[in-house]
Amino acid sequence: MTATDDRTQDPAADPRVEGLRHAPGGYDPTSVDYVADPHEVLRQMREDGGVHVYQAHQGPRVVLTRWADVEALLRSKDVFKDVRKLAPDDPRRVGVLPDENPMASAAPSILGLDAPEHDRLRRLVNRAFTPRAVEALTPRIEEIADRLLDEVAGQDEIDFMEALAIPLPVIVISEMLGVDPEDRAQFKQWSLTMVNSDLRPDDHDRIRRGRAARQAMRAYFDRVVAQRREAPGEDLISALVLAEEEGDRLTHEETLTMLGLLLNAGNLTTTDLLGNGLLALLSHPGQVEALRERPELMANAVEEMLRYTPPVLGTGRTTAHPQEVAGCPVGQHVSVSGSVISANRDPEVVEDPDRFDITRDEIRYLSFGGGIHFCLGANLARNEARLTLERLFHRYSDIRLAVDPAQAEWRGGGAFRGLERLPLRVTTRTGG
Ligand code: HEM
Numbered sequence: 001m002t003a004t005d006d007r008t009q010d011p012a013a014d015p016r017v018e019g020l021r022h023a024p025g026g027y028d029p030t031s032v033d034y035v036a037d038p039h040e041v042l043r044q045m046r047e048d049g050g051v052h053v054y055q056a057h058q059g060p061r062v063v064l065t066r067w068a069d070v071e072a073l074l075r076s077k078d079v080f081k082d083v084r085k086l087a088p089d090d091p092r093r094v095g096v097l098p099d100e101n102p103m104a105s106a107a108p109s110i111l112g113l114d115a116p117e118h119d120r121l122r123r124l125v126n127r128a129f130t131p132r133a134v135e136a137l138t139p140r141i142e143e144i145a146d147r148l149l150d151e152v153a154g155q156d157e158i159d160f161m162e163a164l165a166i167p168l169p170v171i172v173i174s175e176m177l178g179v180d181p182e183d184r185a186q187f188k189q190w191s192l193t194m195v196n197s198d199l200r201p202d203d204h205d206r207i208r209r210g211r212a213a214r215q216a217m218r219a220y221f222d223r224v225v226a227q228r229r230e231a232p233g234e235d236l237i238s239a240l241v242l243a244e245e246e247g248d249r250l251t252h253e254e255t256l257t258m259l260g261l262l263l264n265a266g267n268l269t270t271t272d273l274l275g276n277g278l279l280a281l282l283s284h285p286g287q288v289e290a291l292r293e294r295p296e297l298m299a300n301a302v303e304e305m306l307r308y309t310p311p312v313l314g315t316g317r318t319t320a321h322p323q324e325v326a327g328c329p330v331g332q333h334v335s336v337s338g339s340v341i342s343a344n345r346d347p348e349v350v351e352d353p354d355r356f357d358i359t360r361d362e363i364r365y366l367s368f369g370g371g372i373h374f375c376l377g378a379n380l381a382r383n384e385a386r387l388t389l390e391r392l393f394h395r396y397s398d399i400r401l402a403v404d405p406a407q408a409e410w411r412g413g414g415a416f417r418g419l420e421r422l423p424l425r426v427t428t429r430t431g432g
Pocket residue numbers: 110111112122173261262263265266267269270273310311312315316366367368369370372373374375376377378380381382
């Protein structure tokens with residue numbers, strides 16, 4: 001397979017995706033315009049067969065937009081995630097600047113592994129990440145949210161992202177891991193530098209900064225893991241070090257990779273759930289009123305936020321052999337993306353999908369993925385979002401957007417969809 005970095009090339013000219021329809025011009029997951037308003041083009045794509053091909057940085061990519069096809073992709077055993085199964089020179093395997101990548105030959109995290117290797121590591125981390133451990137965090141998450149709200153007390157305009165959505169998830173995961181509170185700012189910085197650092201293959205400095213951050217974080221965890229082996233505590237790092245399943249344990253390298261994943265996977269995603277979700281809610285004043293009248297709706301409101309405005313746009317797999325993908329013939333080693341944000345609005349599965357309605361019954365979405373990679377932190381993320389928004393609504397008797405929703409500032413593209421800022425006008429509850 002040839003390395004191609006030419007986005008003007010005709011993707012359907014590749015024999016492995018011959019005959020597939022081109023994605024419309026408006027479909028460009030790397031552009032801010034698409035991220036800001038993806039729904040119209042995705043609707044067109046669903047109605048136009050739901051299977052398209054476009055030219056990504058590293059070759060042709062098939063994109064699926066209907067629920068049934070995205071769900072089938074997530075559960076398929078005929079596709080893989082582990083890039084080590086690709087040819088040694090495949091750009092999707094070696095990345096940009098391969099000679100400068102110290103991690104190029106390292107084993108991927110569970111997110112990039114296939115069964116059975118994936119399942120072995122997932123079992124071990126499941127043992128440390130129990131629903132009970134997550135539930136036990138409830139009072140602490142409330143305290144953290146209250147403390148962050150105290151820091152902006154007295155202000156009648158706040159940026160929700162800066163005040164709560166950005167700091168809260170990193171504080172929670174740092175506390176769970178059991179790392180020094182003083183190091184949290186450094187974590188968030190590493191995490192932000194790493195996320196999307198490879199989005200623009202031509203920006204070599206950005207790629208190098210991302211890799212340096214990853215190495216620095218690994219060195220940090222290397223020290224902490226060594227300490228916990230000597231003197232285990234009650235935290236998640238100790239639990240991972242001690243986790244054992246039928247005599248099996250994580251190796252030191254596996255532990256470091258897992259910690260890096262936990263720190264990153266649970267960080268920006270939860271930030272974006274909070275930001276996107278609150279923007280959707282406040283853009284629908286009738287729904288805010290319903291929530292004020294029935295605060296117990298908050299858990300359901302978070303489910304609707306996850307469906308309507310998911311933090312992760314989609315997720316990819318690679319075909320293991322020639323096969324039919326969503327009824328279309330596709331060759332071997334083709335990248336296929338499942339558009340989760342589109343699936344969540346498929347009218348075949350969700351009634352009146354463009355309506356934001358926090359009172360819906362049995363809300364269905366693919367925002368946490370599916371199959372063996374289903375999000376490990378789904379319950380933690382749901383809890384963090386619910387508790388933070390509950391504390392926010394408890395603190396303020398009135399919360400309004402300080403900007404027109406159509407003017408909301410979205411971050412640049414990539415796998416994540418989230419806001420730069422969310423300015424709010426707030427009125428503190430008397431005695432609150
Ligand atoms: C709203 C917040 C979150 C969203 C939308 C989200 C989304 C996702 C998605 C879509 C996947 C599957 C990716 C794929 O199939 O390729 C995933 C996997 C994962 N998530 Fe989350 N996530 C969130 C929060 C968290 C949190 C808080 C943590 C942990 C602290 C976490 C840890 C993980 C891990 C470890 C995996 C990999 C699981 C595996 O491969 O077996 N996530 N997440």
